[in-house]
Amino acid sequence: MHALQKCLLFTAVTCLIQNALGSEIINGKKADEKFMQYMASVQNNKIHTCGGFLVSEDFVMTAAHCAVKKLKSLSVVLGTHDLKKANKKMRYGVKMMCRHPAFKEVANGNDIMLLKLSKKVSLGGKKPIKLIPLPIQQLNLKEKKICSVAGWGPTEPRKHRSGYVNELQVLDVPIINKDECQKVWGQIPKNVICAGGYKAKSGICQGDSGGPLICNKLAVGIVSFNNDNGCNYPDVPNVYTDISQFLPWITDILKKKKCKG
Incomplete structure (x- = not known):
């Protein structure tokens, strides 16, 4: 395939992806409340924007294109499948966004990010939070x-x-x-x-x-x-x-x- 054709194809695919994240x-x-207890709601100004999942006591994994400009506006809700039931104890601040250094846009891949939480997650309890x-x-x-x-x-x-x-x-x-x-x-x-x-x-x-x-x-x-x-x-x-x-x-x-x- 000629270089121009490759360029046009890439542009077309990028257009398909735009606004399709x-x-x-x-x-x-x-989902059953007894399962998928690693699920996280990644929120900007307390509004759900992306999903995520808990991979360690202090890190949630999500997509790199979910990054926000202001770190202080970002938070993560863990411990509930029903976002209406989210409370202060379920909300965690984000201390650090570790977006893959090779990420530029989804069409290029490397769409992965780790969020370091402001405090460790307590695993277990009446409504246990689990790792995947x-x-x-x-x-x-x-x-x-x-x-x-x-x-x-x-x-x-x-x-x-x-x-x-x-x-x-x-x-x-x-x-x-x-x-x-x-x-x-x-x-x-x-x-x-x-x-x-x-x-x-x-x-x-x-x-x-x-x-x-x-x-x-x-x-x-x-x-x-x-x-x-x-x-x-x-x-x-x-x-x-x-x-x-x-x-x-x-x-x-x-x-x-x-x-x-």
């Missing part, structure tokens, strides 16, 4: 493997611009062959996983990026982007950051408790 759960179901484990090596997920994704975004396609739901929604999604995903999109980053939204009536949508793609009880992906078509599936595959591609970077931050310089 996030994961409203379309045609999912309400990460992969320990690079993964090669089999096509059609059923995984799950969760978020607080709207549950109906026509409402994809009108805010979020209060109760966490969860959805099963099949892994999509990477070559097929590349063919349908035209161009996708190398360090991603494709799952759901394609040849199906359900998937993710605008409004709640950063949530986990869960396979075999591991957080293997981070919701990154989809196509901005109003979430009327079937559509192009949904795209997630492949966490297993960033393990040295993640391990370094969790060990040193600070962003890698």
Whole structure:
């Protein structure tokens, strides 16, 4: 393919992605309160903006494009699936945003960020908060493997611009062959996983990026982007950051408790 054609293709894909960040759960179901207790609501000025998930006592993982300009406006809610029930004890300040240094925009990949909380999370109790484990090596997920994704975004396609739901929604999604995903999109980053939204009536949508793609009880992906078509599936595959591609970077931050310089 000539350089100009590549440029035009990249521009077209970027346009599809613009304003298409996030994961409203379309045609999912309400999550059981006894499960997914690692889920986090990442909030700007106490308004839900992205999903996330707890990976250590003082770090939440989310998407890099969820970063905000003013750190003091950022907070994380843990310990509830119903955002209406969130209280002061469930809200944690954010001390540091560790966005992957190679991230520029979602079309280029590297859409991953760790948020260092202002205090450690107390694990256990009547309504326990739990960690979700990460992969320990690079993964090669089999096509059609059923995984799950969760978020607080709207549950109906026509409402994809009108805010979020209060109760966490969860959805099963099949892994999509990477070559097929590349063919349908035209161009996708190398360090991603494709799952759901394609040849199906359900998937993710605008409004709640950063949530986990869960396979075999591991957080293997981070919701990154989809196509901005109003979430009327079937559509192009949904795209997630492949966490297993960033393990040295993640391990370094969790060990040193600070962003890698």
